[in-house]
Amino acid sequence: MSLLADGVTILCVLAGLVFFAAGTVGLLRFPDTASRLHALTKADHLGLGLVVLGLLPQMDSLAGILRLLAFWALVLLASAATGPMIARLLRRQGGIT
């Protein structure tokens, strides 16, 4: 049982890290701010989601699971709000056409 849980954790977290790495590469390599923003938020959402998913089997209490999920939800909410804010700022400054 615990072997299975560990396997799930390792797989999910590794997959999550791949997404994080992809997002970071996108941030560094994409030409304009809009697509950088896109790469960052999308990849990070998936990456973080997978890391959280992978850690869930390691939690030994309901409170821990709830905390992890709340953590994920808060990060989602924060980036869902800041992404459009930056985009809006860019539009106002004429960065996105």
Next chain:
Amino acid sequence: MTGTIFGLVGAALIGIGLFGMLVRRDALLRILSFNLLGGGVFLVFGAVARRGAGAGFGGDPVPQAIILTGIVVAFAATTLAVALVLRLAAAKDRA
């Protein structure tokens, strides 16, 4: 080891912060530099706390509590400085 590394980072931050405070002319950047300097001092204290780990604690709780108090006091000082800078700028504006 971790303690020593961040203690040295703290020492570097103290130099960087003091440099910013003395060289930069923009008041807000000076305040920011003061915060870097403060962060460096707290890290040096944190290094002391880490090296004092023992009795089942990951660090000496006494300096940790002192750092916590210090961060709050430094924040209060920052708000005061920012309010003063803004007030001064507004006074210049009117004059």
Next chain:
Amino acid sequence: MIPALAADGLLAAGILALALGCVATRRAFASAALFIAYGLLLALAWARLDAPDVALTEASIGAGLSGVLLLGGVRRLEGLAEPSPDAETGPLLTILIGIGCAALTVAIGAAVLLLPDPTPSLAPQVAANLATTDLGNPVTAVLMSFRALDTLLESAVVLLAVVCVWALTPEGGWGGVAGLRQPVVRDGPLALLARVLPPLGIVIAIHILWVGADAPGGKFQAAAVLAAMWLMPWMAGLAPAPRIDARWLRLVLAAGPALFILIGLGGALAEGAFLAYPPGWAKPLILAIEIVLTASIAVALALLVMGPPEPPR
């Protein structure tokens, strides 16, 4: 060992790079943005130093509230007349100051390396006396019992800071609402955050306060989160700032430090020493102080970020 060292090294390099960026950048806005990132990395450093209480404080106050304050300050300064460009420091003086600061860094670095090994520590004494406080978190025990005086005085310092900020009210602004009036934002991301986050944030703050007795957390971190949950709808124009002459506001500000002092004086009467808690009463009294103090500090932190009232246009 090696991975840990690599992680510390990366973190250290990141902190230093951001700090240098803060000082070297020409634009104040970029500096403030870098400072927030620096604060978050610093919080990670505190986690690496096994100081989770400090990490929480650094993230919430050092990076969060300070960041809001500095960014807001930059924006308002841009709105005011162009700051008179004072002469930049001359190159020779800059080099001299640089040499001096480098020398200071070397001296402090040497002092850190030359500290006695093993470093003297009060950890064993804290561990030995922790049981008498009925608290599980040693940092909370230091803050609320062994060195409670510092915490008490610090809450008075925060209150005094509010008085100081209010004392900077421009002519004609006295008695108004704290800070600039914020335009109402009805929709968009800020309005969404301002509506969705506070209920969640308040629950989290209460959680942080409650676990603080036995686990990392406590009043300062909880108060910072609560303050942020007030500032968010304030910035969106959804929650008005209070009038600074409101009686309730001033009572809430004073309640925490006043209760702390009165309980301390009670200890002087009952136990013969200021801030001595009667046997068996330590934990309930500490919890009572922490709850009231959280409210006072949260209000004070929010007011400090909002700033002094502005005269009506």
Next chain:
Amino acid sequence: MAWDMLPMLAVMLPVLAMVAAVPLGARGAERLTLAYAPVGLALAIGIMLVVQLGGVPIRQELGHWAPPLGIAFRADGLAAAMLLTAALIIGAIAIFARADFGTAAGAAERRQAFAFWPLLLGLWAAINLAVVANDLFTLYVALELLTFAAMPLVCLDGSRATLQAALRYLMFALLGSVLYLLGVALIYGSAGTLDIVLLAQRVRGDIPVMIAIAVMTAGLLAKTALLPLHLWLPPAHAGAPAAASAVLSALVVKGSFVLVLRLWFGVMARVPMPDAAQILAGLGAAAILLGSVAALGQARLKLLVAYSTVAQIGYLFLMFPLLAASAGEVAAKAWTGGVVQAVSHAFAKAAMFLAAGIMAARFGHDRIADLSGAGRAMPVTLLTFALAGLSLMGVPPSGGFAAKWLLLSAAIGAGQWWWALVILGGGLLTGGYVYRVLAMGLRAGDPAPEPAPVAWQRDGIALALALVSVVLGFLPLAAFGLVQIGRLDVSP
């Protein structure tokens, strides 16, 4: 048995009053301050009597936690003297300030009135804490409390010039306290305690401690405004309202000075630093001479008084090499001389700033060249200025004379005659700038165009403070034995 509560009460009651002042509002805060002032004075007198009669410092371990884990208050003779000085001066200032910051019944609250009273109470608490706290970090909190209470007093009138002065002061003060905190970290890392009494036994002169003492001293000197770190002081102290200038010059700079004493002759009691002490006194001598010369050249009265503070702070640092190089009788003289200088300067300078403020209010300006006729229009005010000036010069039998004479004879006793020359030269220069003001005031001339009435209480308070600074010199030398009690640099 309950005597050990007194220092704690002297700190916590003003803190409590400051906290209560916020919800009470300007009028309530004013009345609370005036009601508390006699209580604070009684506490200070009580502490002085207990220390003097008992011959040992008063100690209390807070929460029964003994250092190094806990924090102790320790009121020695130096603390008792400073507590009494603070109580007398702040009480006098509170009465003096009613005309400026009072609120009539039913009147709307004003910004300056709301701010002044809690700031004054906070300042009182901070000074008291700075002299009785025995823990290096508690002292840091005291320093910050002092800065926060003093900064807004500088710019209470809200003009651009005072805001600028306040910002400069704040930057110096914050830099000073963060450097101090850095030293606290290194000392804790070296010795495992922050309690000064324990440190005095444990500290050896190893490198981290020496670096710590160096950065802490530098930070504290910035706060004490010892030359060359004095640049913030004249605009800040001259721009504040008279009542605020008086407390700033009389007390606030003394708070950080007491901390320097605690470091050098408390923490480092067993590690003499004679060479460094010579440097400190050298800076002090430079401050005496350059500060006095600058005062001579000022065109405005309040700036002259502020530069006089820069010079008088210099005297405080002459005691360091004398203490470091000698023991017994000579060291005791130097110590007493330094402390009496701090106390007598506090009274004289408070009186001088109040007198300058009264004159400025009466004339509508403080240009020295246009003060002719002051002697006829306001003889008491000018007399106050003269008496305070005598004490600053060190003319017998004033308190300033006692201080300077003690320092002088200690300098000769320690074989460091060059400091004696500085003391004498400083006295002459002081005489010069005091004479300049008096000569102008006594010249026949046209008093202020519209005679604004000066409340006699205000004149009376300033005069009383000046008289105290003079009368200090009449005290028998034995009374100064108080300040020797609890010195940590004297082997028990």
